[in-house]
Amino acid sequence: MLSVLAAAVLAASPDGGGAVTLPAGRFAPLFGLDEGQKDFAVAAFRLDVRPVSRAEFAAFLEASPAWRPDSVSRQLAEERYLASSKDAHSPRAPVVDVSYFAAKAYCAWRGQRLPTTLEWEYAAAADEVTRDASGDPAFVQRILDWYSRPSRPGELDLEGSPRNVYGVEALHGLVWEWTSDFNAVFVTADNRQDGEQPAGTMCGAGATGSARREDYAAFMRYALRSSLSARSTLPTLGFRCAGAAR
Amino acid sequence: MVVLLGLVVSVVGALPAEKAVMTQPPLVPPAITRTTPAKVTVELEVVEKVMQLADGVDYVFWTFGGTVPGSFIRVREGDTVELWLENSPHNKLPHNIDLHAVTGPGGGAASTFTAPGHKTRFTFKALNPGLYIYHCATAPVGMHVANGMYGLIYVQPKVPLPKVDHEYYVVQGDFYTDADFGVRGLQPFSMKRAIDERPSYVVFNGSALSLVGDRALKAKVGEKVRLFVGNGGPNLVSSFHVIGEIFDRVYLEGGQKTQEHVQTTLIPAGGSAIVEFKLETDGTFILVDHSLFRAFNKGALGMLKAEGAGNKEVYSGREMEDVYLGDESVASSVKATPVAPTAPVAADGKALYAANCAMCHQPEGQGLPGVFPPLAKSDYLAGITSSRRAEIVEFILRGKAGKLTVNGVEYNGVMTPVAGLDDVKLAAVINFVATSWGNKSAPYSTAEVKRYREALPPASAPEH
Amino acid sequence: MRRPLALAVVLAAGLAAAGDGAAGRSVLAVETAWRGEDGARVSLSKWKGRWYVLSFVYTSCAGSCPLTTKKLLRLDAALQKAGKPLPTVIVSLDPAHDTPAEVAKYRERYGLTGAPRFSVLVGDDEQVRSLSLLLDFRYTRNPESGVILHDNVVYLVAPDGTVRTHMSSLAEPLADFVDAVPAPAPRR
Numbered sequence: 093m094l095s096v097l098a099a100a101v102l103a104a105s106p107d108g109g110g111a112v113t114l115p116a117g118r119f120a121p122l123f124g125l126d127e128g129q130k131d132f133a134v135a136a137f138r139l140d141v142r143p144v145s146r147a148e149f150a151a152f153l154e155a156s157p158a159w160r161p162d163s164v165s166r167q168l169a170e171e172r173y174l175a176s177s178k179d180a181h182s183p184r185a186p187v188v189d190v191s192y193f194a195a196k197a198y199c200a201w202r203g204q205r206l207p208t209t210l211e212w213e214y215a216a217a218a219d220e221v222t223r224d225a226s227g228d229p230a231f232v233q234r235i236l237d238w239y240s241r242p243s244r245p246g247e248l249d250l251e252g253s254p255r256n257v258y259g260v261e262a263l264h265g266l267v268w269e270w271t272s273d274f275n276a277v278f279v280t281a282d283n284r285q286d287g288e289q290p291a292g293t294m295c296g297a298g299a300t301g302s303a304r305r306e307d308y309a310a311f312m313r314y315a316l317r318s319s320l321s322a323r324s325t326l327p328t329l330g331f332r333c334a335g336a337a338r
Numbered sequence: 339m340v341v342l343l344g345l346v347v348s349v350v351g352a353l354p355a356e357k358a359v360m361t362q363p364p365l366v367p368p369a370i371t372r373t374t375p376a377k378v379t380v381e382l383e384v385v386e387k388v389m390q391l392a393d394g395v396d397y398v399f400w401t402f403g404g405t406v407p408g409s410f411i412r413v414r415e416g417d418t419v420e421l422w423l424e425n426s427p428h429n430k431l432p433h434n435i436d437l438h439a440v441t442g443p444g445g446g447a448a449s450t451f452t453a454p455g456h457k458t459r460f461t462f463k464a465l466n467p468g469l470y471i472y473h474c475a476t477a478p479v480g481m482h483v484a485n486g487m488y489g490l491i492y493v494q495p496k497v498p499l500p501k502v503d504h505e506y507y508v509v510q511g512d513f514y515t516d517a518d519f520g521v522r523g524l525q526p527f528s529m530k531r532a533i534d535e536r537p538s539y540v541v542f543n544g545s546a547l548s549l550v551g552d553r554a555l556k557a558k559v560g561e562k563v564r565l566f567v568g569n570g571g572p573n574l575v576s577s578f579h580v581i582g583e584i585f586d587r588v589y590l591e592g593g594q595k596t597q598e599h600v601q602t603t604l605i606p607a608g609g610s611a612i613v614e615f616k617l618e619t620d621g622t623f624i625l626v627d628h629s630l631f632r633a634f635n636k637g638a639l640g641m642l643k644a645e646g647a648g649n650k651e652v653y654s655g656r657e658m659e660d661v662y663l664g665d666e667s668v669a670s671s672v673k674a675t676p677v678a679p680t681a682p683v684a685a686d687g688k689a690l691y692a693a694n695c696a697m698c699h700q701p702e703g704q705g706l707p708g709v710f711p712p713l714a715k716s717d718y719l720a721g722i723t724s725s726r727r728a729e730i731v732e733f734i735l736r737g738k739a740g741k742l743t744v745n746g747v748e749y750n751g752v753m754t755p756v757a758g759l760d761d762v763k764l765a766a767v768i769n770f771v772a773t774s775w776g777n778k779s780a781p782y783s784t785a786e787v788k789r790y791r792e793a794l795p796p797a798s799a800p801e802h
Numbered sequence: 803m804r805r806p807l808a809l810a811v812v813l814a815a816g817l818a819a820a821g822d823g824a825a826g827r828s829v830l831a832v833e834t835a836w837r838g839e840d841g842a843r844v845s846l847s848k849w850k851g852r853w854y855v856l857s858f859v860y861t862s863c864a865g866s867c868p869l870t871t872k873k874l875l876r877l878d879a880a881l882q883k884a885g886k887p888l889p890t891v892i893v894s895l896d897p898a899h900d901t902p903a904e905v906a907k908y909r910e911r912y913g914l915t916g917a918p919r920f921s922v923l924v925g926d927d928e929q930v931r932s933l934s935l936l937l938d939f940r941y942t943r944n945p946e947s948g949v950i951l952h953d954n955v956v957y958l959v960a961p962d963g964t965v966r967t968h969m970s971s972l973a974e975p976l977a978d979f980v981d982a983v984p985a986p987a988p989r990r
Contacts, residue, residue: 172427172455229529229530232529233526233528233529233530236526236527236529237526239430239431240398240430240485240526240527241386241398241430268430308478308481308529311477311478312431312477312478314477315431315432315476315477315478316430316431316432316453318432318451319432319451319452319453319456319476320453321453324453324455324456325455326427326453326454326455327427327428327454327455328430328454
């Protein structure tokens, strides 16, 4: 029934990916909850079905010369900015090697914003049939298998990405994605300082303080986010946009 | 195979600067001959890559320098070490390094937390001499270590250890895959088994193959050998032993205190030991974790081959054999039914042999003298008599403990049962052995194997 | 188990990783808009051409922020003593709560009233997030409990808007920071 609902709210967009509205709900992310707090309220919001593609980002560059690789400030994007756009990928493949600042500017250009970490995790906890599969070992293992593999050129292929229960595709298995407040969590570089750190913020402490200590896939996402700076560009890091629910 | 980064000597401030010489396992950088401190630059690149965990078994390793264990780092007590950590842009994950040789919070972990496509640097003073593990400490730490992110750094004492003829680098690690030992193909990491501390592999230097056959450690009779041994874990403690050797000296836990005449030394996860011994006679000496099922069923087995003249005074070899009628037990006679020689071909006997048997009996069936009986040119198998046809199936399925004489040499070991072979595979692997290396026996049919299997006593009987 | 008062203090320990990258970052790379003392809109480019001290607090914070504020006062005194007084810009991490009245109370509490060198800027969540990202300064606000976890850092900003150096607002001594300010401080 949920997938029917999701299909119904699919909207058309230039590349056919579109966006879907995710219903309001409650969600317990791996980090961020206070001691004794069970979950957070998540308001309804819209989220792109797919990561922003190369073609879509190229249209943005066309309209925004300041964000082209030859003119962007090193303060806003590292040397690698859009470096892998030279590699042979389909124009539908996700744009990668894009900094937070550029991703945010792209979404603003579309009148939208980046999803918050809470929204992203809320959407990404769903598998094809349930809204929160983050406690399902098979689902976690599937995600982990991708995280564990070195990236290969040409693997940025969207075809065959399963659509989750909300109608969102490729949150896992393709690229990491920026979130608007990725620097919000104190997963430190050294994550083993249990006890010294506030519960639920350091990943060491998180291992005991988090709701799902076996959700290694989520640990890895939070670790990746905490290693980033807003001008970072990675060949495995893209983004998608979010907006207010209609 | 050896990565020699070369010595670039220049002067920075008061300290001479140089680039560390680093080596891939099982090699160790040459002893440092300097007698004064230096500023030593160490560059480690993190590489996520597929390598063999066992024959035909691939695994995605996360490595320091492209090998498991990572590059061996050798510095001198009192040196100032500038460490660069480079995370390849093709990696998916952030990584860092905690060196147990570092005095300071996290051992460098926070200072070297590095996103893919980035590099970081920190500097520490090597205050304490000894042999130390280094490892990745990024969340989830256990998984980063379980995927191979560890190695050894040796802080050579101001007064160096006595010269030896060979120094080698060996690190034990436990690995976790969904499939059991030996199942071929790319095997993903199993979070569940890691948490349960049920490894499917326990190996030296990142692979069941890394120290066997052509890759065995080598030395000559009369030479002194020093092993720098570490245990990356993440979970198991190692009972490190070399079959047929006694360690003349062990630097316990990689520190300064020594113990002499040691048979087995305990190496904690995240710890080390330095062991020394002189090779008094020739032969193959087997490195094991003496928690033996790890050695014979999960891969924790390596070899050191000593070439040269044997010393009969030290070890005579077998001197006599005769019949011994203890309680005059009467051998039972097993009658084998003749069968039509139709050999199954569906399963790949050679591959099954490599996965299940070659570890002990060796790739060419040559065995290991005195330890594992040969299958090639073996009088036991030369023409498998009808009474023996059932016995061979039993050995494979139930294991074999106790005395067995092959080619006039008595073996008194333990063969562990081989799991996971159905009748088709069992027939295939026996037929491979029965018709290879000059063996010429009538092939087994699947039906014949099935009949012998069904006639076996229950598997739970402990004396099998 | 969670100790809100202690949190902010221990967070400083994790700073080394994030803070090391801050040197050379420009706070002007993205335009941010704030409300100043008098309610007027102000941008950080107002301080362009000057050296200044920059830090983050929120007025209802009972953990590390009082220590940070005291440290800023000590730094101010040390800079004066060294003959190189600088303006100090304090950015609120809690724009929803830090109304002009709350900011006035905060100034009163720490004796910032008679110190025109101190400016307290309040923006909105988006502005705070943008500035934090320019500096690799980490913070998070629990939307339901209002608890804010944050780094504790004091930045020295050069006339071109780039960070010259930084220190923990809690533990480190002031000397290196003061030494990093050129003397005499260029003033206009």
